[in-house]
Amino acid sequence: MKHELLPVTASCSGGRLAIAGHDLGALAREFATPLYVYDGETVRQDLAALRQALAAAYPGPTEITYAAKAYFAPRFASKLAALGLGVDVVSLGELRVAQRAGFSPEKIHLHGNNKSAAELRAALELNLQAIVVDSLDELMFLESLARERQHEGSPRPESCPKIWLRITPGLTVDTHAYRQTGHHTTKFGIPIADGQAAEAIRYARNSPHLNLVGLHTHLGSQVYEAGPYVEALQMLYALARAENFTPLELSPGGGWYVRYTSDAPDIPLNTWVQSVAAAVQAECDRSGIPLPRLVLEPGRWLAARAGVALYTVGTCKNSGDGTRWVAVDGGMADNLRPALYGARYTAIVPERMEDPATERVNLVGKFCESGDFLIENTYLPPVARGDLLALPASGAYHLSMASNYNLAERPAALWLEEGEIEVLQPHEDILSAAWWNS
Ligand code: LLP
Numbered sequence: 065m066k067h068e069l070l071p072v073t074a075s076c077s078g079g080r081l082a083i084a085g086h087d088l089g090a091l092a093r094e095f096a097t098p099l100y101v102y103d104g105e106t107v108r109q110d111l112a113a114l115r116q117a118l119a120a121a122y123p124g125p126t127e128i129t130y131a132a133k134a135y136f137a138p139r140f141a142s143k144l145a146a147l148g149l150g151v152d153v154v155s156l157g158e159l160r161v162a163q164r165a166g167f168s169p170e171k172i173h174l175h176g177n178n179k180s181a182a183e184l185r186a187a188l189e190l191n192l193q194a195i196v197v198d199s200l201d202e203l204m205f206l207e208s209l210a211r212e213r214q215h216e217g218s219p220r221p222e223s224c225p226k227i228w229l230r231i232t233p234g235l236t237v238d239t240h241a242y243r244q245t246g247h248h249t250t251k252f253g254i255p256i257a258d259g260q261a262a263e264a265i266r267y268a269r270n271s272p273h274l275n276l277v278g279l280h281t282h283l284g285s286q287v288y289e290a291g292p293y294v295e296a297l298q299m300l301y302a303l304a305r306a307e308n309f310t311p312l313e314l315s316p317g318g319g320w321y322v323r324y325t326s327d328a329p330d331i332p333l334n335t336w337v338q339s340v341a342a343a344v345q346a347e348c349d350r351s352g353i354p355l356p357r358l359v360l361e362p363g364r365w366l367a368a369r370a371g372v373a374l375y376t377v378g379t380c381k382n383s384g385d386g387t388r389w390v391a392v393d394g395g396m397a398d399n400l401r402p403a404l405y406g407a408r409y410t411a412i413v414p415e416r417m418e419d420p421a422t423e424r425v426n427l428v429g430k431f432c433e434s435g436d437f438l439i440e441n442t443y444l445p446p447v448a449r450g451d452l453l454a455l456p457a458s459g460a461y462h463l464s465m466a467s468n469y470n471l472a473e474r475p476a477a478l479w480l481e482e483g484e485i486e487v488l489q490p491h492e493d494i495l496s497a498a499w500w501n502s
Pocket of ligand 1: 131133134152175243282284285286317318319320361362363364365401405460461
């Protein structure tokens with residue numbers, strides 16, 4: 065049994081798996097599969113652990129902002145807002161959902177490598193906690209939009225939009241290439257190496273229309289080493305010192321690693337939190353400046369383990385070479401991660417948890433692509449049509465990246481509490497979707 069990958073409320077009785085006291089087989093029958101379930105208690109406990117670790121490691125002010133891209137259905141967003149989190153949004157859609165969910169503007173910051181005029185204008189109008197500027201080009205574009213607004217209204221300095229600069233240190237972290245964002249050749253951020261970052265700091269500080277309050281960097285996602293975060297922070301402070309700039313806010317982004325399989329290393333959260341906190345303190349000591357507000361931006365770390373995907377087995381067959389294929393009723397339309405990054409998962413049979421995994425199979429979806437794997441080459445207990453399968457650690461970057469490929473309907477998602485089930489998103493009805501009827 066792989067309990068360490070499951071939500072904290074997972075329990076097993078008579079071989080049947082339950083989450084928050086809800087039998088997964090019963091949920092699958094009631095709500096149909098594919099189905100995603102989120103455990104409220106896991107989200108709360110993981111957040112509490114992160115808050116505690118941060119408070120113990122860092123004496124200055126802090127903020128935890130959830131990276132909405134990991135999963136942000138409106139009702140899920142409301143739960144997070146009620147927990148007092150901030151949120152990092154990257155689109156007008158995420159911004160509008162954040163607002164509706166109850167995040168106040170000073171809890172929201174806007175990211176994006178190519179923010180539209182509409183996104184920037186909305187951020188200016190709401191006076192967000194920060195707009196994270198991603199390039200010199202955007203810095204000038206944003207300044208022109210801010211200038212326009214200030215001509216209409218009052219030009220007081222405190223009315224200037226607060227900005228951070230997203231700095232690219234030129235560091236390559238050990239993760240899939242598509243998840244690296246801090247290296248020299250990335251599309252994200254303002255590079256230090258050729259002087260653009262220094263120029264951006266000077267430009268922003270001299271602008272009467274912008275208020276530069278912070279620096280940010282994000283090296284990538286599913287990163288298991290703390291070393292590159294420390295190195296990046298040292299580079300950010302070296303840059304700030306050279307420009308005689310004191311950041312009031314500082315963010316090393318998110319990206320901390322989550323386990324998807326039992327054989328993956330279990331790296332304590334503190335490895336990351338303590339390293340980041342210590343690096344910022346050491347750099348501030350060295351510069352003789354006050355500690356900034358330290359803003360962490362976890363997405364996966366808060367959402368992945370809380371979520372479990374449920375599928376029903378359909379066709380099982382052998383190909384000519386003897387390979388065993390087990391196909392389920394979802395796949396790459398609700399979980400693109402194996403196809404996009406070669407991501408590995410663990411499958412369990414939630415109604416027969418005691419059965420040993422003796423059969424070697426390719427677990428695949430139902431979509432018309434040979435790359436539609438959920439798990440290539442894994443071991444399962446022998447399964448047949450109608451059996452239920454569960455994939456732990458499915459809460460982040462599944463439904464938020466889901467598509468209607470083959471005109472599949474996006475699955476329902478539930479929020480589970482002891483004795484309570486709330487529908488976060490209903491099973492999509494594609495024939496009633498607005499675009500279909502237009
Ligand atoms: N901050 C920024 C600026 C980001 O771009 C991201 C993720 C995060 C924070 C949160 O990273 P996390 O803590 O969730 O790793 N679809 C990929 C992950 C893409 C991450 C994009 N940016 C995957 O499924 O692995």
